[in-house]
Amino acid sequence: DADVTQTPRNRITKTGKRIMLECSQTKGHDRMYWYRQDPGLGLRLIYYSFDVKDINKGEISDGYSVSRQAQAKFSLSLESAIPNQTALYFCATSDYTGTSGYTFGSGTRLTVV
Amino acid sequence: GQQLNQSPQSMFIQEGEDVSMNCTSSSIFNTWLWYKQDPGEGPVLLIALYKAGELTSNGRLTAQFGITRKDSFLNISASIPSDVGIYFCAGGDSNYQLIWGAGTKLIIKP
Numbered sequence: 001d002a003d004v005t006q007t008p009r010n011r012i013t014k015t016g017k018r019i020m021l022e023c024s025q026t027k028g029h030d031r032m033y034w035y036r037q038d039p040g041l042g043l044r045l046i047y048y049s050f051d052v053k054d055i056n057k058g059e060i061s062d063g064y065s066v067s068r069q070a071q072a073k074f075s076l077s078l079e080s081a082i083p084n085q086t087a088l089y090f091c092a093t094s095d096y097t098g099t100s101g102y103t104f105g106s107g108t109r110l111t112v113v
Numbered sequence: 114g115q116q117l118n119q120s121p122q123s124m125f126i127q128e129g130e131d132v133s134m135n136c137t138s139s140s141i142f143n144t145w146l147w148y149k150q151d152p153g154e155g156p157v158l159l160i161a162l163y164k165a166g167e168l169t170s171n172g173r174l175t176a177q178f179g180i181t182r183k184d185s186f187l188n189i190s191a192s193i194p195s196d197v198g199i200y201f202c203a204g205g206d207s208n209y210q211l212i213w214g215a216g217t218k219l220i221i222k223p
Contacts, residue, residue, distance in 0.1 A: 004155075040122070042201060042215035043156070090155050101146060102211065104155025 003027050006091050006105035013081050013112055021076045021108045023091030031095070032074040033102065034058075034066060037088040046089075049074055081112040116140075119202050119214030126192055127222050134200060134217040135186040142204030145178050145185035146211065150199040159200075160187070189219075197221050 004025045013019050025032065034046040045058030047066040055066060063085060065077045078085055088109050092102040119136045126132055136145070144163050148156035160171050162178035162185060169176055176187045185204075189196055202214040 040215065042119075043213045092155070101158040101161055102156075104157070106153070107155050 002106065003103050004091055004093055004105035006089075006108050008108060009106065010109045011111070013110070015082055015112055017081050019078045019081055019110070021089055021091075021110070023074045023076070023105060024072050025074075025091075025093040025103070026072065027093050027095075027103055028071075029093040029095050029103075030071060031093060032068070033092040033094070034064075034074070034076045035090045035092065036060060037090060037107075043090065046076065078110075078112075081110075083112045086110060086112050117202060117204055117212055117214040119217055121217055122215070123218040123220065125220050125222050128192060128194060130192055132189040132192055132196070132219060133186060134202075135184060136202035136204070136214045137184040138204060138212070139183065140204070140206070140212075141182040142206060142212070143182075144205035145176070146203045146205065147174075147176050147185070147187045148201040148203065150201065150216070152198070156199075156201055192219075192221065194221055 007022045030051045033048045035043040037043050044060050046064050047058055049055050049068045052068050067075050088107050090107050091105045094102045117136050117138050146161050147159045149159050150156040160169050160176040165182045166180050167178040173190045197219050199216045199218050201216045203211040205211055
């Protein structure tokens, strides 16, 4: 099994719908992250969590919310999806230092029509 | 905010050629990391650098942590078809946050 599992892998949704992307990890790490990837723009941080009780906004948090249900689970929600939220979304996890490397999931490709 | 400038944005190379890419910043970083992303997958860590001046190899890949702590480069020797993908640099700051470059897309000419 993968260390970081994201579901679904692909999703098409309509404008205005609420959608949740889920992430679970078996690394035992406290830190989890949600990133968005657009062509040519690299990875942009949406939200991050250093433990179950700690949630922080990243550089592009508007229009998104998160929930850290347990150490192993971190979900991302789009409350009312819009077309410019069409992107590839990645969940990642890291140890307490955060700099010995992040482990990424395989991504969720979201299309908002 | 902090930014990394990663170049080149893309590279077309012949199989067997050496490849070089780099990242620069106006900020100092405590760590430099290099990742590769294959199509349809998340980025995977290639090399992690923790000290200024550090030179580290991983097979045909070599990366260095710049002495000023504001830059890093990645070299790939004798490229092969499976080297294609997007390479990302990331700098770790004093708050243990990673700042990402925009990526270098490596394409091998047929």
